[in-house]
Structures are given as structure tokens and as C-alpha cells.
Amino acid sequence: MPIIKVRGVKMKRKTPQMTTTSQEIQHSFRVLFIWFAFLMSLAVVGVVGVQLVHQRQAESIELLGSLKRSIIDDRPDWEQWRKNSTINTQNTYVKVNDRTRNIPTKFYSHGTKTFLKAKQIHLPFFRALTYVDGYGFMYYRSGSKLGIMSQIWLSLNPVVNVLLSVIIVVFSLFLLSLLFGWYFISSTAKRLTQPISQLSQTARDQSKSELEYETLLPVPKSPMEVKQLTTSFNELLTSINYKNQQEKTFISNAAHELRTPIAAIRGHIQLVQRHGRDHPEIVDRSIQFINNESARMQTLVNDLLALSRADRGDVKLDYIDLTSLLNETVEEQRAVLKQTINVNIPTKTVVYANADNVQQILSALLDNAGKYSPADSQITVALSQHGSQYSLSVQNTGPSIPDNQKDQIFERFYRGDQAHNHQVSGTGLGLSIVKQLAELNHIQITVTDLKPQGSRFNLLFNNPENQN
Known part of the structure; x- marks a missing residue:
């Protein structure tokens, strides 16, 4: 591992960790799946929340409209409205301020006075939403008719409870989908890259063996890319093996062709050394033979050089x-x-x-x-x-x-x-x-x-x- 010196201190440089194709596929799909599931969950929660708020908004509009319709002869019939109204006094609060009389009159639904005494926090970006201490989030709406001011507060606790239930369900489904997706992506990535891994392992095994490319790699039926790669690799192995056998045969034949004249030349030299003095007639014959064989060797070497140049293909x-x-x-x-x-x-x-x-x-x-x-x-x-x-x-x-x-x-x-x-x-x-x-x-x-x-x-x- 490389070492870096920083102000006299030796620090080891981290070598980038190599990752497999399977790991790359798993990482990419996991990130994509997490983002997709998160955005889907966020969209579901958002849509449900907006729909519930719109529902409460519609209820407030309907309630405010019923209050306006209760005004008869410029006077609100509060008692009649309260008898006929189906509002839930536990989560809906109404205040009516009648300023048409000589003495302004205020009407309150059940529990409204106590509700108004609680501390209220108005949200800066959502004026219709208010947080009331002890009551939770409230939806506020007001309207006036003929000098009669009507105010309505609708509790959003049911909406929040439903929304929390939706969030819990969506989050649970998100975790289950994440676990299932993690397993599915891992198994799929391993299945897709298994032929490549087997191809690589087989190639390594053959490189260590003494078969010298004679054994071809197993060709998988799928995927098509790996099948084509294996087929091409086998064709390459076949070509290498054929050329390898040609080279072996060529070297063997060349050695044989060179060995024969060399042996003959050495034989005649030994013959001259042993019997040349006693039989001078064999000297000329041996010299002629050596000359012919050396010329044959020169021709062979020239042909080998010519063939070598031709093999280079330049x-x-x-x-x-x-x-x-x-x-x-x-x-x-x-x-x-x-x-x-x-x-x-x-x-x-x-x-x-x-x-x-x-x-x-x-x-x-x-x-x-x-x-x-x-x-x-x-x-x-x-x-x-x-x-x-x-x-x-x-x-x-x-x-x-x-x-x-x-x-x-x-x-x-x-x-x-x-x-x-x-x-x-x-x-x-x-x-x-x-x-x-x-x-x-x-x-x-x-x-x-x-x-x-x-x-x-x-x-x-x-x-x-x-x-x-």
C-alpha cells in the first residue's frame, strides 16, 4: 500500500476498493428503489393529507353556510340552529357575534368559551391553521352576513390520526418492500452475473492447468451477451490452440530438419579425424558432403527467416x-x-x-x-x-x-x-x-x-x- 508523508508523519493511502459487477448492480438498484419507494410514500401521505384537509375545509364551508342560512329577519336563530345542527361539539367550536343589536350579543357552542381561553399559536404560512394548547391543530374559518360575524374552529385531530395511521401503514409497507426489494435485487444481480463469474473462474482454472487451451468453456443458454462472449472466447481459444499446435509442429520439424544435417556433418568430421590420414580419399568426399549440407542448412535458415517475417504481417x-x-x-x-x-x-x-x-x-x-x-x-x-x-x-x-x-x-x-x-x-x-x-x-x-x-x-x- 502506498505511504504518504505529511509533516513527518507517515500516512497510508487507501487503495480504492474493487467492486464486482453484481455489487455495482445491487448498489444502483437499491439506491433507485429506495428513492422510488420514498417518493411514492411521500406522495401517498401528501395526497391523503391534502384530501383530508380539503374534507375538513368543505365541512367548515357547509357549517358556515348553515349559520348564514339561520339568519331570519336579520336575526340569527341561534337556538334553532343549535338544535338542528349535527356538529360534534367535542372537536368543532362555533362563535357568533351579533353586532346588529343595540347591545352586541355573542353566542358560543358548547365548550367554545373554554376553548378560546387556551393559548393559540398561529402558523406563519398557513393562516387557516392554528395550534391550540391542549386541543391540537385547528382549522379556522370565518364569515359575516348583515353584520353578524361567524367563526368556526374545526379540530384536525381526526385528520392527524388518520394521517398517522396512513404514515404507519405506508412506512411498514416501505420497510417490507425495501427488504423484499433488497433480496430480489441481490438474487437477480447474482443470477445475471453468475455466468460471467463462472466464465472468469473457468478461464482462471484453465490458465493454471496444463491443458493449453484444449478445453473449451461451457456456453450458457442465457443471457445472450454472455453466450456470445463465451462463444467468441471459445473461438479465440480454438484459434490459439490451433496456432499453438502449429508452432509446436513447426519447431519440432525445424529442429528435426536442422538436427539431420548437423548430425551428418559431425559424422563426416569425425570420420575425417579418425581416418583422414590413413585414407586421404575420404577427405574430399566428406568436404563435398559438408559443403552440400551446410548449403542446405543455409537455405533452411533463410526460409525460416522469410517465414518469420511473413508471420509478422508487416x-x-x-x-x-x-x-x-x-x-x-x-x-x-x-x-x-x-x-x-x-x-x-x-x-x-x-x-x-x-x-x-x-x-x-x-x-x-x-x-x-x-x-x-x-x-x-x-x-x-x-x-x-x-x-x-x-x-x-x-x-x-x-x-x-x-x-x-x-x-x-x-x-x-x-x-x-x-x-x-x-x-x-x-x-x-x-x-x-x-x-x-x-x-x-x-x-x-x-x-x-x-x-x-x-x-x-x-x-x-x-x-x-x-x-x-
């Missing part, structure tokens, strides 16, 4: 003159190959590729044709156009390639039966390099048979139109 493409490149490469191979090379190409052809790669591909195909064709045969290089595409073919009259080997010939260190039977020299990497370079240059390569015998390697340049 290729710059550009528009190149394919015709000039073909003519130059063919002239170089004519000086090496015994076969006759016939060329059938247009005067100028422009394609989008890497010049060095294309020259290396053509050289490898011509070298391969020279190895498997009779010395007095012909090798044909032809270039034709099909719309915006150009097809380059290299054909020979050597043995045809069986259909079941047409894909295998591009594998690293693969050498067919014809190569072994006729002791054809080579490293088995030439066509692998051709395949890799063709893919880097977006060139399609195929192999077809010729009649009565022979093979044709076709390169299809699928390029955009030349922009000049």
Missing part, C-alpha cells in the same frame, strides 16, 4: 507494374533452372501488392516447378485479365498432385510422396511461404491439374481499379 502495399516484375523474375530463374520458361503476359499490368513479396512468390513457384519437372520440359508463366482482376498462373508438366494433398502442400515442412521417392531437394517451406505471403497481399492461390499430367498454380489479384 507488409506495405502499393500499385506495382506486375509485367516488369514478372519479366525480371523470369530472367533470373532462367539462369538457374534447366527447363525452358515460356512467358505469356500483357505489355503492362498494374496491381496493388508488395513488389518484394510478389517476386518472392513467383521465384518460389518457379523453383518448385523446376524441382518436379523433367529437365527437358517447359514451364509456362501466363497472365490474363478478368474484369478488374488479374490471374497469374505458373504451370509445369511434372507429376500431378493428388486431390487429397492439394491443401497439404502449403503446410510447413510438408513434402509429398513424389519428393521423397525422387529425392527432390528442398526444405518443405517454399509453398508455406508462398501461402503466407499471398494472404498478406490479399492474393487467392489455388492448384489445379493439367492433362495428361502437370500442375497449375493460379494467383488471383483481387484489386481495386488502378487509380494511376
